Amino acid sequence: MPVANNTATRFLRNVIAPLCVSIVVVEIVGALLKLPQNGVQTQHLSGSYQHDQIMGWTHKPGTYQYADTSDEPARTFQVTYQENGARFSGQSPSPAQRFIGLLGCSFIEGFGLDDTDTLGAQLQKRLPSYSVENFGVAGYGTYQSLLTFRRLANRYAQKHNSVVIYGFAGFHNDRNIKSTLFQRTSEPNAVFPVCDENHCFYWQGKRMNGMWRMSRILSLVENALDTIRARVKAKYAEAVTKRLLRILKNETDAQGIRLVIAPMTAVDGSFGAFFSENAFEVAPCFLPEFNSNTYRLSDGHPNAHWNKLYSECLRDFISNKTNK
Numbered sequence: 001m002p003v004a005n006n007t008a009t010r011f012l013r014n015v016i017a018p019l020c021v022s023i024v025v026v027e028i029v030g031a032l033l034k035l036p037q038n039g040v041q042t043q044h045l046s047g048s049y050q051h052d053q054i055m056g057w058t059h060k061p062g063t064y065q066y067a068d069t070s071d072e073p074a075r076t077f078q079v080t081y082q083e084n085g086a087r088f089s090g091q092s093p094s095p096a097q098r099f100i101g102l103l104g105c106s107f108i109e110g111f112g113l114d115d116t117d118t119l120g121a122q123l124q125k126r127l128p129s130y131s132v133e134n135f136g137v138a139g140y141g142t143y144q145s146l147l148t149f150r151r152l153a154n155r156y157a158q159k160h161n162s163v164v165i166y167g168f169a170g171f172h173n174d175r176n177i178k179s180t181l182f183q184r185t186s187e188p189n190a191v192f193p194v195c196d197e198n199h200c201f202y203w204q205g206k207r208m209n210g211m212w213r214m215s216r217i218l219s220l221v222e223n224a225l226d227t228i229r230a231r232v233k234a235k236y237a238e239a240v241t242k243r244l245l246r247i248l249k250n251e252t253d254a255q256g257i258r259l260v261i262a263p264m265t266a267v268d269g270s271f272g273a274f275f276s277e278n279a280f281e282v283a284p285c286f287l288p289e290f291n292s293n294t295y296r297l298s299d300g301h302p303n304a305h306w307n308k309l310y311s312e313c314l315r316d317f318i319s320n321k322t323n324k
Contacts, residue, residue, distance in 0.1 A: 026217055048079060055144055056192040058137060059085045068112060068298070077114035087134040089120035096131035098159045100318075101152050103145040104167030105175075107264040107302055108136025117304035119167075122311035127318065136167060141175030142244040143195055149248060157255040163318060164257055165283075166248065169264040170271070173237040176244060195244065197236045242274055249280060262314065264302075285313035 052058040059081035067076050080088035087109055102108050102120050110118025120134030135148050145166055156162040178194040193202055245261075252259040261275060263286045275282050287309055294306040302310070 023217065048081065049138075054147055054193070055137070055140075057139070059087065061085070077112070077117075080115050084133070085135060085137075087118060087120060087136070088115050089118065089132045089134050090116070090124040092124060092131035093129065096159065098130055099152075099156050099162040100127065100130045100132045101149070101156060101162070101164045102132070102134045102136055102167065103140075103148050103164060104136045104262075104264065105140045105169060105172065106136065106138035107169060108134065108167040109138055110134070110136070110307065111138050111301045112296055112299060113301075113304060113307070117307060119302075119307045119311055119314075122307045123314055126311055126315040130163070139175070141172035142166075142168075142241050142248070143176050143193055143200060146244055146248050146251075147193060149251065153251065153255050153257070156257050162257050163260060164252055165260045165262050165314070167262050167264045168245075168267075168271075170268065171265070173241050176240050177237050195240045197240065238270065242271075245274075245280070246278065249278065260314075260318070262310075283314055283317040285310050285317065287313065 048060050048062070048064045049057050050060040061081050061083050063078060063080045065076060065078055068074065082088060100123065102123075108119060110120065115121060118134060120132050120136075124130075124132040133152075135152070137144070137148075140148075149164055152164070156164065176195050178192070193200060195201075249259055259281065261280050261282045263282065266286055267275070267282075274280075289309055290306060294303060294309070295301065296303050
């Protein structure tokens with residue numbers, strides 16, 4: 001028995017104790033280097049989003065005030081979500097004769113901006129004969145934009161010359177096939193709509209929970225595994241996005257609703273050819289003027305000036321095409 005006790009003591013002293021000390025040291029170094037903690041990452045503004053059975057998450061109706069100290073100078077801004085989930089875009093004609101529905105991610109929503117500075121608000125000012133509805137939601141990709149359109153389709157089809165604008169971005173590819181962003185901006189085990197090579201379905205995320213999600217070591221391991229999975233899925237991500245875009249075009253065409261693709265980032269050669277070959281209407285509004293001065297330094301999202309320039313381009317594109 002004394003031999004067994006001595007062996008256990010040596011094991012604790014020579015293996016377990018150094019291991020625990022090493023873990024603590026690595027966590028401290030990780031904190032000093034500001035390595036990520038997957039348990040505290042977020043893409044959403046606190047309190048203004050809610051779970052949705054179909055979409056995964058959506059806006060929570062209400063008006064919210066936020067302070068942003070990450071930009072210079074520090075500022076406050078207001079975010080208003082209406083009962084139908086759209087972000088407030090300003091005064092629209094009543095009753096609405098025709099709609100413009102904006103679909104997409106945080107670039108469309110106007111993440112981190114005041115209601116008056118979003119793309120929807122800027123477009124409403126420039127196209128007052130339309131009722132502009134901004135259904136962009138942070139973290140959405142092509143599939144959730146398609147699901148959003150299906151909620152609008154019947155109402156928009158009843159109004160002649162209504163338009164749906166999808167803010168397309170290359171990073172939506174990853175989101176359509178189960179992005180790590182989906183998993184990390186939600187409660188553990190939340191359900192999300194995702195797609196694979198053949199079909200779309202609902203996926204329940206199962207990631208580290210509780211105190212384990214605060215560990216920088218485990219976060220590094222988790223990130224490495226995510227990178228491996230992403231490389232496997234990347235082989236079909238682009239094909240999934242193109243399939244979803246075809247479905248969106250077919251459904252808008254069937255309803256007599258005009259679909260405009262509005263690139264939020266530069267369009268690569270593959271998607272450029274795809275849009276041309278499939279007769280998509282693409283607004284050439286990702287402008288040469290977009291540079292570091294047109295994005296928010298704190299998080300890389302478009303700023304108010306970006307939205308002003310983009311809305312002017314969209315106004316001209318929509319008006320010229322409508323009048324022909």
